[in-house]
Amino acid sequence: xxxxxxxxxxxxxxxxxxxxxxxxxxxxxxxxxxxxxxxxxxxxxxxxxxxxxxxxxxxxxxxxxxxxxxxxxxxxxxxxxxxxxxxxxxxxxxxxxxxxxxxxxxxxxxxxxxx
Amino acid sequence: xxxxxxxxxxxxxxxxxxxxxxxxxxxxxxxxxxxxxxxxxxxxxxxxxxxxxxxxxxxxxxxxxxxxxxxxxxxxxxxxxxxxxxxxxxxxxxxxxxxxxxxxxxxxxxxxxxxx
Numbered sequence: 620x621x622x623x624x625x626x627x628x629x630x631x632x633x634x635x636x637x638x639x640x641x642x643x644x645x646x647x648x649x650x651x652x653x654x655x656x657x658x659x660x661x662x663x664x665x666x667x668x669x670x671x672x673x674x675x676x677x678x679x680x681x682x683x684x685x686x687x688x689x690x691x692x693x694x695x696x697x698x699x700x701x702x703x704x705x706x707x708x709x710x711x712x713x714x715x716x717x718x719x720x721x722x723x724x725x726x727x728x729x730x731x732x733x734x
Numbered sequence: 735x736x737x738x739x740x741x742x743x744x745x746x747x748x749x750x751x752x753x754x755x756x757x758x759x760x761x762x763x764x765x766x767x768x769x770x771x772x773x774x775x776x777x778x779x780x781x782x783x784x785x786x787x788x789x790x791x792x793x794x795x796x797x798x799x800x801x802x803x804x805x806x807x808x809x810x811x812x813x814x815x816x817x818x819x820x821x822x823x824x825x826x827x828x829x830x831x832x833x834x835x836x837x838x839x840x841x842x843x844x845x846x847x848x849x850x
Contacts, residue, residue, distance in 0.1 A: 664841040726776040
């Protein structure tokens, strides 16, 4: 069965510094997608970045990059130059592939950016 | 822009009441999902549907049922609400997935349900 593990319940980072949020996954399916979402206190899920299992390059979206290490089954999110508005809950998720496109989530990491 | 709309943002219901949470999407997506979010547990899948009138149980279906009579609408039903169903409920919709397509999953804003 697929599983997503986020081992950091909470993290602090100073404004303008980079931070890495850890995510490991487990699947036997060769075809899958990895996602990161941001959830501010208002509750909406904001899509940040996506990595496909066949992608050769690590995904990047502005200040976000995904450090994809397939052999280690890890998909860490790197946020460069942290901003106060980055304070939120961050979820790693994996699609199990196939028609249903069902997302499996980790337990989340609460990031607090300090001025 | 894709829109997933959840009918109620905040609800307070009494134990034993029947509760309906409605979700509508406007992108003709085949797949729709209901998740429950609790602190320390992340998002857990309750039910999903891959077509009209089709449904499958997720990881925590007990105490819930769903209805999908039209493609754009997916309802979550709590037949007899209990206090342990106090939670945040998120609806999502998506199209068929392939690793090449990238993100095709869209979420509603969430419904905060309190059962007293």
